[in-house]
Amino acid sequence: MSLDTARRVLRIEAQAIQDAMARLDGTFERAVVFLFACKGRVAVTGMGKSGIVARKISATLSSTGTPSFFLHPAEALHGDLGMLAAGDVILAVSYGGETREIVALLDALKRMEIKLVALTGNAKSTIAQASEIVLDVSVNEEACSLNLAPTASTTVAMAVGDALAVSLLEKRDFRHDDFAALHPAGSLGKRLLRVEKAMHAGEKLPSVTPETPMAQAFHEMSAKKLGMTTVLNADGTLAGILTDGDLRRLMEKHGGAVVDMKLADCMTRNPQTIGPDVLASEALTLMEKRRITCVIVIDEQRRVLGVVHLHDLWGLQLV
DSSP states (O other): OHHHHHHHHHHHHHHHHHHHHHHOOHHHHHHHHHHHTOSSOEEEEOSHHHHHHHHHHHHHHHHTTOOEEEEOHHHHTTTGGGGOOTTOEEEEEOSSSOOHHHHTTHHHHHHTTOEEEEEESOTTSHHHHTOSEEEEOOOSOOSSTTSOSSSHHHHHHHHHHHHHHHHHHHHTTOOHHHHHHHOOSHHHHHHTOBGGGTSBOGGGSOEEOTTSOHHHHHHHHHHHTSSEEEEEOTTSBEEEEEEHHHHHHHHHHHGGGGGGSOHHHHSBSSOOEEOTTSBHHHHHHHHHHHTOSEEEEEOTTOBEEEEEEHHHHHHHTOO
């Protein structure tokens, strides 16, 4: 019985979104252009379930490059209108289009020259008539068996809000780096982390030159505790790498004579490298695939910028 209900609810809501998609026309394009041209912020407002939808739309707009905040219409009537400034736009979510608290704001918004875009199921409503642009989010029926609780209607309003946010994202040419800058924490931030933010650089970078005595190279490797050292030319470009694994193999073959060997004869000359803009998750995949514990970060001139270590990336829990 519950499965039948679940399937019915999902079918109704899916059909409601399909219907909304079929209605899309130039009005949606005008709404995107209108919101893109906003010189201030997009204040999203709504009461009750529509208010919850409005909060989500506002959060999605903010995280994808469109400055936004949620304006509670009842609180706005008691002073929060002061949150609005010249150049702001209101995006009002009201299925019936007659939400008392929003209707009560209309005169004040007009005096403040704050323009509206409405998400509503009633194009003839008071709120719709006061809006510059009206987006139709009407549904044939709610998924509620009583056809009363906002279900399909809130789903469509949220989906259309997402469509606006993503359209604005693309219009702004909002990129991975922009998204990462707004999501510095959590799993999204980790997934978008670049290796330049995770590498050992500066004084933490183990480095020697091809002329460095082997004993000094051993000391550098021990001091920096990465199980390796980069070998740099005088101009900072990469000459090679020396790892703990290299030393074990050399010791097995040459014994204590390794200490007197030339570093240039012991290093690996073409180690794995990546650029600073590579995602940390991609670097992790590369190291696990190649079965190596570190990768050297270089610029376009092969100057060494840092080293990324496998254990550091594991600690970030990138997956």
